[in-house]
Amino acid sequence: MRLSADEGWNVPFDSPFYPPLPARYEQVFFQLVFFRSDPTVVERLLPEPLQPSADGRCVAMGIGIPTCSAYGTFEEVALQFACRFGDQEGWYCSHVWHNGPAGIAAGREIYGTPKFLADVNIDAAPEQARTEAGTAGELEITIASSATESVTPQDLPSLAPSWRLKVIPRADRPGPAIKQLVDGSTATQDLDISWCRRGEGVVRFDASAARDLRALVPTAYDGAFHMQASYSEGFATIAHDFLAG
DSSP, X not given: OOOOTTOOOSSSTTSOSSOOSOEEEEEEEEEEEXXXXXXXXHHTTSOTTOEEOTTOEEEEEEEEESEETTTOSEEEEEEEEEEEETTEEEEEEEEEEESOHHHHHHIIIIIOOOEEEOEEEEEEOSSEEXXXXXXXXXXXXXEEEEEEEEOOGGGXXXXXXXXXXXXXXXXXXXXXXXXEEEEGGGGEEEEEEEEEEXXXXXXXXXXXXXXXXXXXXXXXXXEEEEEEEEEEXXXXXXXXXXXOO
């Protein structure tokens, strides 16, 4: 079937690598450990003009996806930093370790989510969780937490807006063809949280040949959360278009 001039989702258009949105996620396990690090280190991982929070707040997340309508079964680890864009406070996602190739392509191409192929292992239970991720057999991040207190979803800290930088390079010369700050938090729809627990956790960074995030060593911790949720993922919001005239 010929592709019309005003349509297109992916290439090749007759057999795209991932389907159009929305994607449905069922019974996803989330592990979140909030910590603080040196704001000057955080700043180096933020694109201009984002500015880090004064206290260097960060969150490391282990996410176990048993089933997704678009991308199958996979696991990932995400790293986000509290920051400011103009007069708005939010979070910026700098790294996502991911072990499912279709989800990597979709995340990067649709939202600009900084996903890369990695080794990820999540050992999860409602009260205890341990997540490890790295590249080519080398460990890069470990998240360990215990959550013994049952809480409500309203007790979860807000991670919205959740910004990421979508960049697609030019084909004719160096530089971006698309450069947008995308808010991924608005993509979540029909959120149904089965349960939520609160506790404490730790985060450790190790160096590999691919990356070294040890400078983000935590200086303090702000608690941990475990939860299980089902939801749909639709279109996000373009918060700022860097190349708009």
